[in-house]
Amino acid sequence: MKPDEFRQHAHEVVDWIADYLEHADRYPVCSRSRPGDLLNALPDAAPEEGEPMSRILADFERDIMPGITHWNHPRFFAYFPANNSGPSILGEMLSAGLGVNAMLWQTSPAATELEQRMMSWLGQLIGLPDGFHGVIHDTASTATFCALVCARERTTNFAINHSGLTGAAERGALRVYASREAHSSVLKGARLAGFGADHVVAVDIDAQRRMDAADLERRVTADREAGFVPCAVVATVGTTGCTAIDPLTAIAPVARRHRLWLHVDAALAGTAAILPEMRWILDGVAGADSLVFNPHKWLLTNFDCSAFYVRDPDHLQRTMSIHPEYLKTTRDAEVVNYMDWGMQLGRRFRALKLWFVLRSYGAQQLREMVAGHLALARAFAALVEADPEWELLAPVPLNTVCFRWRPAGLVDADTLNERNAALMARVNLDGVIYLTHTKLDDTTTLRLSVGQRATGPEHVQQAWDALRAGARALSGKDADEDA
Amino acid sequence: MKPDEFRQHAHEVVDWIADYLEHADRYPVCSRSRPGDLLNALPDAAPEEGEPMSRILADFERDIMPGITHWNHPRFFAYFPANNSGPSILGEMLSAGLGVNAMLWQTSPAATELEQRMMSWLGQLIGLPDGFHGVIHDTASTATFCALVCARERTTNFAINHSGLTGAAERGALRVYASREAHSSVLKGARLAGFGADHVVAVDIDAQRRMDAADLERRVTADREAGFVPCAVVATVGTTGCTAIDPLTAIAPVARRHRLWLHVDAALAGTAAILPEMRWILDGVAGADSLVFNPHKWLLTNFDCSAFYVRDPDHLQRTMSIHPEYLKTTRDAEVVNYMDWGMQLGRRFRALKLWFVLRSYGAQQLREMVAGHLALARAFAALVEADPEWELLAPVPLNTVCFRWRPAGLVDADTLNERNAALMARVNLDGVIYLTHTKLDDTTTLRLSVGQRATGPEHVQQAWDALRAGARALSGKDADEDA
Numbered sequence: 029m030k031p032d033e034f035r036q037h038a039h040e041v042v043d044w045i046a047d048y049l050e051h052a053d054r055y056p057v058c059s060r061s062r063p064g065d066l067l068n069a070l071p072d073a074a075p076e077e078g079e080p081m082s083r084i085l086a087d088f089e090r091d092i093m094p095g096i097t098h099w100n101h102p103r104f105f106a107y108f109p110a111n112n113s114g115p116s117i118l119g120e121m122l123s124a125g126l127g128v129n130a131m132l133w134q135t136s137p138a139a140t141e142l143e144q145r146m147m148s149w150l151g152q153l154i155g156l157p158d159g160f161h162g163v164i165h166d167t168a169s170t171a172t173f174c175a176l177v178c179a180r181e182r183t184t185n186f187a188i189n190h191s192g193l194t195g196a197a198e199r200g201a202l203r204v205y206a207s208r209e210a211h212s213s214v215l216k217g218a219r220l221a222g223f224g225a226d227h228v229v230a231v232d233i234d235a236q237r238r239m240d241a242a243d244l245e246r247r248v249t250a251d252r253e254a255g256f257v258p259c260a261v262v263a264t265v266g267t268t269g270c271t272a273i274d275p276l277t278a279i280a281p282v283a284r285r286h287r288l289w290l291h292v293d294a295a296l297a298g299t300a301a302i303l304p305e306m307r308w309i310l311d312g313v314a315g316a317d318s319l320v321f322n323p324h325k326w327l328l329t330n331f332d333c334s335a336f337y338v339r340d341p342d343h344l345q346r347t348m349s350i351h352p353e354y355l356k357t358t359r360d361a362e363v364v365n366y367m368d369w370g371m372q373l374g375r376r377f378r379a380l381k382l383w384f385v386l387r388s389y390g391a392q393q394l395r396e397m398v399a400g401h402l403a404l405a406r407a408f409a410a411l412v413e414a415d416p417e418w419e420l421l422a423p424v425p426l427n428t429v430c431f432r433w434r435p436a437g438l439v440d441a442d443t444l445n446e447r448n449a450a451l452m453a454r455v456n457l458d459g460v461i462y463l464t465h466t467k468l469d470d471t472t473t474l475r476l477s478v479g480q481r482a483t484g485p486e487h488v489q490q491a492w493d494a495l496r497a498g499a500r501a502l503s504g505k506d507a508d509e510d511a
Numbered sequence: 512m513k514p515d516e517f518r519q520h521a522h523e524v525v526d527w528i529a530d531y532l533e534h535a536d537r538y539p540v541c542s543r544s545r546p547g548d549l550l551n552a553l554p555d556a557a558p559e560e561g562e563p564m565s566r567i568l569a570d571f572e573r574d575i576m577p578g579i580t581h582w583n584h585p586r587f588f589a590y591f592p593a594n595n596s597g598p599s600i601l602g603e604m605l606s607a608g609l610g611v612n613a614m615l616w617q618t619s620p621a622a623t624e625l626e627q628r629m630m631s632w633l634g635q636l637i638g639l640p641d642g643f644h645g646v647i648h649d650t651a652s653t654a655t656f657c658a659l660v661c662a663r664e665r666t667t668n669f670a671i672n673h674s675g676l677t678g679a680a681e682r683g684a685l686r687v688y689a690s691r692e693a694h695s696s697v698l699k700g701a702r703l704a705g706f707g708a709d710h711v712v713a714v715d716i717d718a719q720r721r722m723d724a725a726d727l728e729r730r731v732t733a734d735r736e737a738g739f740v741p742c743a744v745v746a747t748v749g750t751t752g753c754t755a756i757d758p759l760t761a762i763a764p765v766a767r768r769h770r771l772w773l774h775v776d777a778a779l780a781g782t783a784a785i786l787p788e789m790r791w792i793l794d795g796v797a798g799a800d801s802l803v804f805n806p807h808k809w810l811l812t813n814f815d816c817s818a819f820y821v822r823d824p825d826h827l828q829r830t831m832s833i834h835p836e837y838l839k840t841t842r843d844a845e846v847v848n849y850m851d852w853g854m855q856l857g858r859r860f861r862a863l864k865l866w867f868v869l870r871s872y873g874a875q876q877l878r879e880m881v882a883g884h885l886a887l888a889r890a891f892a893a894l895v896e897a898d899p900e901w902e903l904l905a906p907v908p909l910n911t912v913c914f915r916w917r918p919a920g921l922v923d924a925d926t927l928n929e930r931n932a933a934l935m936a937r938v939n940l941d942g943v944i945y946l947t948h949t950k951l952d953d954t955t956t957l958r959l960s961v962g963q964r965a966t967g968p969e970h971v972q973q974a975w976d977a978l979r980a981g982a983r984a985l986s987g988k989d990a991d992e993d994a
Contacts, residue, residue: 037601073631084870114516169857332859371652
């Protein structure tokens with residue numbers, strides 16, 4: 029592609045993106061595609077001859093867009109948010125244009141040093157105490173996996189890195205502790221790192237679904253007596269199900285007493301700690317060995333951008349680093365080479381978009397955005413609470429409301445679960461909003477998670493209206509069927 | 512940032528990128544930054560108030576650009592290439608604008624189905640036999656790690672996923688085989704997955720640094736007799752040191768006989784197989800269980816985009832997948848959910864840029880580019896061979912030339928190593944070219960790897976001129992010192 033062609037089409041693409049950012053709300057939030065729609069529309073093989081970009085862009089609009097679920101739609105309330113923003117997109121554009129690999133300091137010093145500085149800025153913004161050192165990972169899954177590997181190697185004095193599975197057997201199985209509300213990435217990471225699912229111990233939770241630190245202590249003690257080797261505990265600040273906040277102040281002393289690696293998964297909720305009034309969610313974090321939170325979720329920074337902090341970067345590097353001759357540089361003794369801080373060798377220049385976001389908005393506007401989302405979640409919770417046909421199913425400490433429809437007179441648990449699943453399917457298909465579910469115990473629970481850039485009070489009201497209209501329509505259908 | 516502001520600045524950024532793509536050769540290839548240059552230039556904390564984008568973009572130019580090593584410079588000959596292109600950047604821009612997460616089919620059906628189709632297109636382009644199923648990973652490090660975990664679980668019938676390290680001990684240590692020229696990611700992946708470095712067995716190589724399949728057979732047999740459990744072999748098609756090509760036709764039967772998982776690391780070289788005359792490098796791949804190659808290296812697709820193929824996607828999914836309630840959708844039985852095909856949950860929409868590249872260039876232009884790079888590498892090798900003061904240190908089957916300066920009369924091995932290290936440092940500092948080194952046995956080896964989008968004959972000639980000028984200057988300095 030000639031430079032002029034790039035220039036022409038890139039300007040077209042910019043206008044397309046600018047329009048999209050402004051008018052994403054014209055699309056149904058969740059794609060209405062059926063399986064195979066796109067697969068069947070695409071040729072079986074790559075073309076032999078190049079095609080004009082104008083045709084490719086037209087096909088993008090015609091074939092791809094109907095299959096997009098609009099994560100940056102103001103009425104996207106599913107999962108947890110993954111918001112982007114103008115400044116972040118500009119950073120991504122420049123990063124794509126440069127195409128550098130930030131594996132070593134030398135392979136782009138600015139990429140490494142900007143990452144160091146951005147991790148420091150972010151740490152300060154969320155009130156992380158001194159002594160944490162940060163690196164950008166792709167996802168919290170990867171960061172949590174790395175934390176568990178670090179724990180494994182600290183507990184065994186690098187025996188597994190050196191001698192593998194066999195060496196470890198003599199000392200009994202290593203165990204990882206997390207509440208049963210912890211994210212699936214904890215179990216996944218523990219499996220990948222060789223702990224085994226049987227050795228991921230589910231710690232009891234309290235009525236608010238927070239880890240019970242006393243139960244952690246009991247289980248660790250019992251396991252030690254039974255010959256197991258307690259190794260790590262993952263505390264979740266803002267669980268995926270209902271944003272429960274495990275009490276770090278109670279968990280950290282247990283971890284210290286039993287020499288457990290304490291990893292804090294604050295993937296979503298870490299961002300909330302930029303608000304002074306929410307800083308409490310990280311109380312006790314000084315006792316943690318590592319923490320992850322995702323600016324790509326709720327801090328206007330494009331996916332992927334996951335901030336991983338460790339207390340002891342030497343240990344992280346000793347766990348991760350391998351130095352073949354072809355990766356050595358004369359600067360290695362003086363600089364940070366981030367390839368040694370994670371599992372991947374190649375690394376995108378992700379600090380750039382974060383720099384653009386933090387400077388363009390400034391801390392104040394970011395705090396206002398987060399405070400606004402928290403207020404919207406509380407407002408929605410108040411609507412639910414005020415209506416006798418609906419109920420809240422968990423406290424709302426953050427941006428996510430767990431609730432369900434509870435029509436008058438309906439008490440059967442299975443029927444309630446079915447009704448709520450049907451309601452969710454219906455409103456998602458309508459396309460006005462998109463929200464997802466979880467189960468709290470055995471209760472099908474609708475989740476409304478507020479966190480998109482453009483989400484305002486009117487969108488939350490529309491969500492409430494759409495849910496009630498959906499419920500009315502389902503009730504009418506029930507009445508028809510009863511008749 | 513208001514939509515109009517985004518639009519204005521994005522148009523500026525596009526012009527900047529278009530200029531950069533055209534004139535990257537105005538910069539010194541390798542950054543001349545010294546450690547701390549950028550770190551010290553940046554404020555200690557994020558700003559409280561937002562700043563205008565015009566100031567941020569000006570700072571980008573002033574503070575970031577001097578710290579950039581220009582991977583897409585036509586005279587970038589270091590490491591392996593990581594080229595980008597106009598169509599790929601357009602794809603990245605749209606992907607950033609949409610900001611979707613391709614973790615589940617439902618979270619953007621088009622992202623999943625385009626990925627399925629692109630993996631099929633790519634597989635056909637490199638002549639992969641039917642029966643391989645592909646997924647995009649971030650890097651080959653991650654893909655190789657996943658392959659090793661799949662091997663671990665196949666050999667142990669999922670015992671490690673279930674019961675972890677302890678369960679495995681009873682059956683003896685699992686072992687991984689690779690030549691000593693294999694990439695560091697093999698050792699790293701084996702450590703992360705709990706095999707332990709002691710159980711990564713270095714298989715002998717032949718004079719061309721290719722794995723000796725007979726030695727593999729011997730070592731596996733001996734290990735089995737010694738009570739070890741041979742588990743996986745990683746064959747490298749295009750080693751990082753000197754692009755040696757392990758013979759899959761000889762390795763695959765050994766793997767089959769001993770029930771080893773055969774993973775093929777073709778991270779760079781896979782791309783060469785789009786040329787019919789280079790298809791031989793993958794001869795025998797039908798016997799592999801998995802393969803990885805990186806369109807982000809040599810196929811004009813922005814980092815990150817690593818194509819991971821497996822024979823048995825059910826096994827991959829059984830190894831990787833965990834299904835918490837909050838990630839279940841009503842479509843799960845009918846569709847591919849790529850979160851189950853790797854370690855990360857969240858996934859960028861990376862298929863888009865690949866679609867743009869494959870359609871915009873078409874197979875023919877991509878083949879012409881690769882063939883051109885191969886010819887340039889051969890031409891450079893011919894220059895080296897024809898000059899008595901220089902020597903080739905390895906065959907040149909692909910795009911990378913291993914060579915050194917060998918001034919007349921100089922025979923001491925250490926001195927030759929020092930001279931070549933000094934030469935490399937000098938030419939890299941000059942900034943006309945950038946190349947890196949390795950050691951082949953104990954010999955410091957310069958590597959010139961051709962693969963950037965804009966690299967032509969004149970750039971390879973300039974590399975040769977820069978190297979000879981550097982050598983002359985060093986010789987002059989020696990003569991001065993001797994005088």
